Amino acid sequence: MSAGAWIMLIVGAVVLYGGLGVTFIKIFRAREKKETKG
Amino acid sequence: MARERWNSRSVFVMAAVGSAVGLGNVWRFPYMVYDNGGGAFLIPYLIALLTTGIPLLMLEYNLGIKIQKGPAQAFEGFKKGSGFIGWFALLVSFVIVSYYSVVMAWVGKYLYHSFTVAWAGGSKDFFFGDVLHLSSGVGQLGGLVTPIVIVLLIMWIIMYFIIFKGVKVVSKVVMWTVPLPIILLFVLFVRGITLDGAASGLNFYLNPDFSVLANPRVWLAAYGQIFFSLSLGFGIMIAYASYLPKDSDISGNAFVTGLANCGISFFAGFAVFSTLGYLAQATGQPVSEVAGAGVGLAFVIFPTAIAQLPGGVVVQAIFGVVFFLTLITLAIDSAFSLVEGIVTGLKDQLNAKRETVTLVVCIVGFLAGLIYCTKGGLYWLDIVDHWANSFGLIVVGLMEAILIGWIYNPEEFRADINRYSDINVGKWWTICVKWITPIIIIVSLNLSFYSELKESYGGYPLWAVMVGGWVMIEVLFIIAVAMKLGFRERRES
Numbered sequence: 001m002s003a004g005a006w007i008m009l010i011v012g013a014v015v016l017y018g019g020l021g022v023t024f025i026k027i028f029r030a031r032e033k034k035e036t037k038g
Numbered sequence: 039m040a041r042e043r044w045n046s047r048s049v050f051v052m053a054a055v056g057s058a059v060g061l062g063n064v065w066r067f068p069y070m071v072y073d074n075g076g077g078a079f080l081i082p083y084l085i086a087l088l089t090t091g092i093p094l095l096m097l098e099y100n101l102g103i104k105i106q107k108g109p110a111q112a113f114e115g116f117k118k119g120s121g122f123i124g125w126f127a128l129l130v131s132f133v134i135v136s137y138y139s140v141v142m143a144w145v146g147k148y149l150y151h152s153f154t155v156a157w158a159g160g161s162k163d164f165f166f167g168d169v170l171h172l173s174s175g176v177g178q179l180g181g182l183v184t185p186i187v188i189v190l191l192i193m194w195i196i197m198y199f200i201i202f203k204g205v206k207v208v209s210k211v212v213m214w215t216v217p218l219p220i221i222l223l224f225v226l227f228v229r230g231i232t233l234d235g236a237a238s239g240l241n242f243y244l245n246p247d248f249s250v251l252a253n254p255r256v257w258l259a260a261y262g263q264i265f266f267s268l269s270l271g272f273g274i275m276i277a278y279a280s281y282l283p284k285d286s287d288i289s290g291n292a293f294v295t296g297l298a299n300c301g302i303s304f305f306a307g308f309a310v311f312s313t314l315g316y317l318a319q320a321t322g323q324p325v326s327e328v329a330g331a332g333v334g335l336a337f338v339i340f341p342t343a344i345a346q347l348p349g350g351v352v353v354q355a356i357f358g359v360v361f362f363l364t365l366i367t368l369a370i371d372s373a374f375s376l377v378e379g380i381v382t383g384l385k386d387q388l389n390a391k392r393e394t395v396t397l398v399v400c401i402v403g404f405l406a407g408l409i410y411c412t413k414g415g416l417y418w419l420d421i422v423d424h425w426a427n428s429f430g431l432i433v434v435g436l437m438e439a440i441l442i443g444w445i446y447n448p449e450e451f452r453a454d455i456n457r458y459s460d461i462n463v464g465k466w467w468t469i470c471v472k473w474i475t476p477i478i479i480i481v482s483l484n485l486s487f488y489s490e491l492k493e494s495y496g497g498y499p500l501w502a503v504m505v506g507g508w509v510m511i512e513v514l515f516i517i518a519v520a521m522k523l524g525f526r527e528r529r530e531s
Contacts, residue, residue, distance in 0.1 A: 001237050005244035008077025012244075015084055016301040023293040023461070030290075030460035 041106055044281050045209035051294050053208060054278055056216040056371030057269045058299040061141065061336070064223075064368060067263060068307035069331035072243055074259050075250030080304075082251070082260035087300055090478065091264040093470040094435065095275060095292035096463065097442055100455050102279030103286055108383035109273030110522070112280065113438075117446055121525075123437045126518035127273035128383045130430035132399075133514065134272070135376035136406035137419045139197070142373060143189035143411070144169060144337065145365045152344075152358030155351055161341040169337070173413040176421070176502040180413030187411045194404040197374045201381060202396040205281045208378065215371050220302065222364040223309055229357060230312030233347075239315020242325040243307050258485065261478045266427055268299055271434035274375045277382035289459040310335070317343040333416075336365060377403065387525055417498065421506035424495055428486050429511050436479040443472035 001009075044050040071079045105115035110124030147169060151157065157164035166172040173180040200211050230236055250256045269275060279286075311325075317339070318325040330339045344358045377399055385395045410419045442451050448468045455463050494503050 001241045002245050004246045005077055005241050008080055008244045008246050012077070012080045012084075012304050015080075016297055016304055020294065020297040020301060023290060023297060027287070027290045027294075027460045030287075 042204045042206065042281055043283065044205050047282075047286065047291070049209040049212060050278065050282055050286075051291055051298075052216045053205075053212045053371070053375070054269075054275060054291070054295045055298045055302075056212050057274050057278065057375035058267060058295060058372075059216075059219070059302050059368060060372035061138075061365060061369050062267055063299070063303040064306045064310060064365065065332050065335045067267065067303035068243060068310040069329060069335065070259060070263055071307055072311070072329055073331075074256045075247040076242070077244040077246035078248045078250055079256065079260065082257045083263065083300070086257075086261040086264040087296055089470045089474045090261055091268050091270070091300075092292050092296040093467050094265075094270045094439070094475065095268060095296055096288050096455050096467065097438060097451070097471060098270065098275035099279040099282075099288045099292055100451065101438075102276040103282050103284060103288065104454060106280050106284065108280060108386040109276040109379065110383050110525075111386050112276050113441070114522075117441055119522075120437075120441055120445075122518045122522035123434060123441065124273055124276070124383060125521045126430075126437075126515055127271055127434045128380050129514040129518055130426055130434065131272045131274065131376045131379050132403065132406070133422060133426050133430070133510070135373055135380075136403050137410045137422060138369065138373050138376065139193050139403065140186065140190055140407050140410040140415065140419065141333070142193045142366060142369045143186050145362055145369065146189040146193065147185060148337065148341070149359065149362040149366060152362050153355050155345055155354045155358055157341045158345045158351075158354075161338050161345065164341070165337040170416055171413045172416055176414055176417035176498055178414050179409075182408060182411050183413060183415075186415075187408065190407055190411060191404060193373070194400050194407075196370070197377055198396055198400045200370075200374045201378050202393050204392055205278075205378075208374070211374075212371060215367050219364050219367040222360050222367065223302070223306055225360050226309040226357075226364060227305065227312070229360075230309050230316070233312060233316035235315040235317075235319030236312035237315065239311040239313070239318065239325055240308060242315070242329065243311035254481075255485075258478070258482045262432075262482060264300075265432065265435060267303065268296060269372070269375065271431035271438070272376060272379055273383065273434075274379040277379040278375065280382065280386075285458045287458060287460045288455045289461040289463050293461065310340075313340065313343050317346060320346045417502070418506055420496060421498060421502060422510060425507040425511055429483070429507075430514070432479055432483060433511075436476060436483070439471050439475040439479070443468070443476065448472055 044053070101112040101116065105112040107115065108124065109127050110121045113124040114121035171183050201208060265271065314325055314328050317328045321328065328339060340361060341358070344354050344361065347354045347357055380399050381392065381396050384390070384399070385392050388395070409415060442448055448471055452463060452467050455467070494500055495507065
């Protein structure tokens with residue numbers, strides 16, 4: 001595979017799967033905050 | 039009577055992901071990437087996800103959650119007189135599920151034939167001859183192909199039993215049908231990347247050509263792919279969200295659904311192109327010669343690759359079963375979500391029993407699908423699919439963006455989204471719904487109109503394109519308006 005293909009593979013994986021991970025962390029943190037307040 | 043509820047938030051997200059992830063993730067997205075600049079296509083694709091896909095998902099979720107009714111009633115609840123948008127969305131959904139179920143029937147038949155790798159003698163002749171008995175042209179319907187009709191009936195019976203009891207049963211079904219194709223895709227991926235020539239296939243898939251970023255058609259292709267892939271404009275997401283409690287998170291669910299759907303598409307590309315790389319090497323052709331999309335990829339190209347796999351008939355049969363099982367489990371969630379959207383809309387409007395409405399919708403859906411089970415059915419499927427996607431869904435998307443962005447107050451709508459959401463949505467959402475989405479859709483619609491006027495789609499005769507395309511869309515629109523007016527009169531009387 002060319003260097004360009006590898007770079008795009010990493011970019012796609014980081015944005016999509018990293019984005020999913022960040023979303024889950026945000027959701028859990030917001031939940032924790034709500035539970036602490038509640 | 040209290041409204042049905044999803045078993046949990048995670049089950050709702052699974053059902054929404056299951057609806058969004060379908061055959062297109064495997065047979066459309068990877069080829070689009072390859073055909074539109076390779077890895078460079080990911081840039082407009084990800085921008086489209088963030089500026090149209092996820093904002094419209096939030097819009098549809100909020101419509102369903104706030105009004106707690108099906109699509110037509112949700113639109114009507116937000117703005118009096120706009121219920122016809124929901125009916126139009128459901129009618130387009132009905133047209134789509136009537137042929138989508140036939141494609142599932144083909145997949146079902148291939149699943150059966152996988153055990154003997156029945157297409158080994160020539161996958162093209164097997165598909166067009168033995169399976170479809172394809173006639174010579176669109177005007178030659180040539181009678182029903184009985185085996186396809188039987189499998190189609192089985193598909194509709196399965197869909198009926200999944201949804202006739204409501205979202206409680208759907209909640210249990212998606213626990214299996216959503217993870218299973220992902221596991222199967224992983225199996226295909228592992229087998230694919232361990233084949234000779236896989237790296238050259240993946241290079242074709244992702245090698246970037248950044249010059250395409252200056253081409254507006256590539257950007258429109260990215261927005262189109264996001265729009266169709268996320269089940270936007272079908273009314274499904276509104277119907278599914280209507281079974282969530284009013285204090286549900288909207289933005290978090292939308293981000294998870296959108297990112298998971300695109301993540302699965304991206305991953306599917308590795309399974310597809312690694313196998314195509316092997317096929318290219320085995321047949322001594324360049325990858326560009328063997329790459330394809332849609333029906334051709336699933337029923338001709340991939341079966342050819344399966345028949346070429348090393349290890350003999352048993353290994354080929356296992357790979358064939360895994361591939362077609364992946365397709366059928368991907369398709370089933372999308373198909374029953376389309377039916378569920380229609381059932382929710384009708385049930386909420388008529389206050390009828392869910393079982394009765396589901397039965398009627400399934401019977402009519404099966405009967406409507408028979409046209410595609412004829413020997414000329416593939417031609418009609420191609421025409422109707424093109425129009426339902428290019429003009430039906432996209433018009434719904436435009437109408438909902440204009441309704442919320444311009445007629446309703448978008449800032450008030452955004453405040454609604456933020457009320458119970460875990461992730462706060464900024465002003466960017468309003469800009470996306472009010473400006474970016476309508477502009478992109480209007481430009482896209484104009485380009486589509488222009489290319490239709492320039493030459494007849496697929497080289498089909500004008501009368502066929504008129505009947506399966508223009509007239510079909512117009513009739514659906516008229517029926518949608520008539521349903522809206524009819525139901526209003528009924529309520530008033």
